[in-house]
Amino acid sequence: MENTIAGYFLNFPIFQAIAETLGVGLTAFLIFFAFAGLFTVILATVGGFGTIAERKISADLQARIGPNRVGPYGLFQLIADGIKMISKEDIMPRSADKFLYYLAPFLCIFGVLCTVAVMPFSKNLILSDLNVGVFYAIAISSLVGVGIFLGGYASNSKWSLLGGMRGASQIISYEIPVTLTIMMIVVIAGGLSFNTLVEAQAGMPWNWYIFHNPFTFIGFFVFFISTLAETNRAPFDLPEAESELVSGYHTEYTGIRFGLFALAEYIEIFVVSAVSVSLFLGGYQLPFNILEGTLPNELLQFGSLFLKTCALYYVVIWVRWTFPRLRVDQLMSICWKYLTPIAIFNLVGTAIWVVAFDGQSMFQLFFGSGAH
Numbered sequence: 001m002e003n004t005i006a007g008y009f010l011n012f013p014i015f016q017a018i019a020e021t022l023g024v025g026l027t028a029f030l031i032f033f034a035f036a037g038l039f040t041v042i043l044a045t046v047g048g049f050g051t052i053a054e055r056k057i058s059a060d061l062q063a064r065i066g067p068n069r070v071g072p073y074g075l076f077q078l079i080a081d082g083i084k085m086i087s088k089e090d091i092m093p094r095s096a097d098k099f100l101y102y103l104a105p106f107l108c109i110f111g112v113l114c115t116v117a118v119m120p121f122s123k124n125l126i127l128s129d130l131n132v133g134v135f136y137a138i139a140i141s142s143l144v145g146v147g148i149f150l151g152g153y154a155s156n157s158k159w160s161l162l163g164g165m166r167g168a169s170q171i172i173s174y175e176i177p178v179t180l181t182i183m184m185i186v187v188i189a190g191g192l193s194f195n196t197l198v199e200a201q202a203g204m205p206w207n208w209y210i211f212h213n214p215f216t217f218i219g220f221f222v223f224f225i226s227t228l229a230e231t232n233r234a235p236f237d238l239p240e241a242e243s244e245l246v247s248g249y250h251t252e253y254t255g256i257r258f259g260l261f262a263l264a265e266y267i268e269i270f271v272v273s274a275v276s277v278s279l280f281l282g283g284y285q286l287p288f289n290i291l292e293g294t295l296p297n298e299l300l301q302f303g304s305l306f307l308k309t310c311a312l313y314y315v316v317i318w319v320r321w322t323f324p325r326l327r328v329d330q331l332m333s334i335c336w337k338y339l340t341p342i343a344i345f346n347l348v349g350t351a352i353w354v355v356a357f358d359g360q361s362m363f364q365l366f367f368g369s370g371a372h
Contacts, residue, residue: 163248
C-alpha cells in the first residue's frame with residue numbers, strides 16, 4: 001500500500017484522524033473506493049471527449065467543419081449524444097441469447113476500466129501497485145475480446161457473428177506481439193510492476209525505454225501498431241467493417257448498450273495510449289522533480305502523463321483517417337509474418353543487449369553513466 005493512492009493520502013493528518021476512528025484498513029478501502037469511482041467518471045468523460053476529438057480531427061484532416069452547433073465549438077455534443085443513447089429504445093432480437101446479449105457490452109467496459117487499477121498516473125496516484133501489474137493488465141484487458149465475441153454470437157445475426165469472430169481472432173492474434181514487446185521492457189526493468197517500469201525511466205527524455213537500445217525503438221512501433229489492431233481501430237477495424245458487415249458485432253445493439261460498446265472503444269484507446277507512454281515514453285516522469293514528495297508534483301506528473309497520452313491519442317485518430325481498411329488476410333499476414341517475428345527478434349536482441357552491456361542504455365554507453 002506504500003506507493004498507492006490510499007498509502008499516500010494516509011500520510012495526511014485528516015486521514016490519519018479518520019484511520020484512528022475507522023481503522024487503517026477500512027480508511028484505505030474507502031479512499032481506494034472513492035478514487036476508483038473518480039477514475040471511472042474521468043475516463044467516461046475522456047471517452048466522451050474522444051468522440052468529439054475524433055470528429056473534430058477528422059474534419060480538420062478532410063478540410064471540412066466538424067461538430068460546431070451544440071455548445072462552444074461543439075464541445076457539448078457528447079452530452080447530446082449521451083442523452084440520445086439513454087433515451088433511445090433498447091431493442092433485442094427475439095431469437096438472441098438474452099443473458100449473453102446483455103452481458104457483452106458490460107464485459108467490454110469492465111475489462112477496460114479494470115485495467116486502470118494498475119496504471120500509474122503519478123508516483124503515488126495509482127490504485128493498486130501490483131508486483132505483477134503487467135500480467136494483470138494483459139489478462140484483464142482480454143475481457144474486451146470476450147465481450148466483442150459474445151456480442152456477435154448472442155445477437156443471432158450472421159453479420160454480427162462474423163464481426164465477433166473477426167474480433168476474437170484479431171485480438172487473440174495481436175496479443176502475441178503485444179505481450180512479446182512488453183516482455184522486452186520487463187527484461188530491461190527487471191520487474192512486472194508498472195511503477196518499477198516507469199521509475200527506471202526517471203530523468204531526461206533520453207532515459208526513456210524507446211531510446212534504450214535499437215530493439216526497443218523498433219519495439220515501440222510494433223507495440224503501437226499491434227495495439228491499434230487490439231482496439232479494432234482503422235485500418236484494423238475488420239470486426240465492424242460497415243461496408244461488409246453492416247456494423248459488425250454490435251449491429252443488433254441499440255441505445256445505451258450500443259453506447260457502452262462505443263464508450264469502451266474510446267476509453268480503451270486512452271488506456272492503451274497511457275500504457276504505451278508508461279512502457280516507452282517515460283510515463284509520468286518529469287525532467288526535474290524539484291517538488292518531489294509534494295501534491296503539486298503529483299499533479300505535474302499526472303499532467304505529464306496526460307499530455308503524452310493525448311499526443312498518442314491524436315496519432316491514433318490521425319491514422320484512422322489516413323489509411324484504408326485492410327483485408328482479413330492482410331491483417332493476419334501483418335501479425336504472423338511480420339510483427340510477431342520482429343517482436344521475437346526484439347525480445348532476443350534486448351536480452352542479449354542487457355547481458356552484454358549490463359543493462360546500460362545507448363546513451364550511457366556513449367556518454368558514460370552520467371547520461372542517466
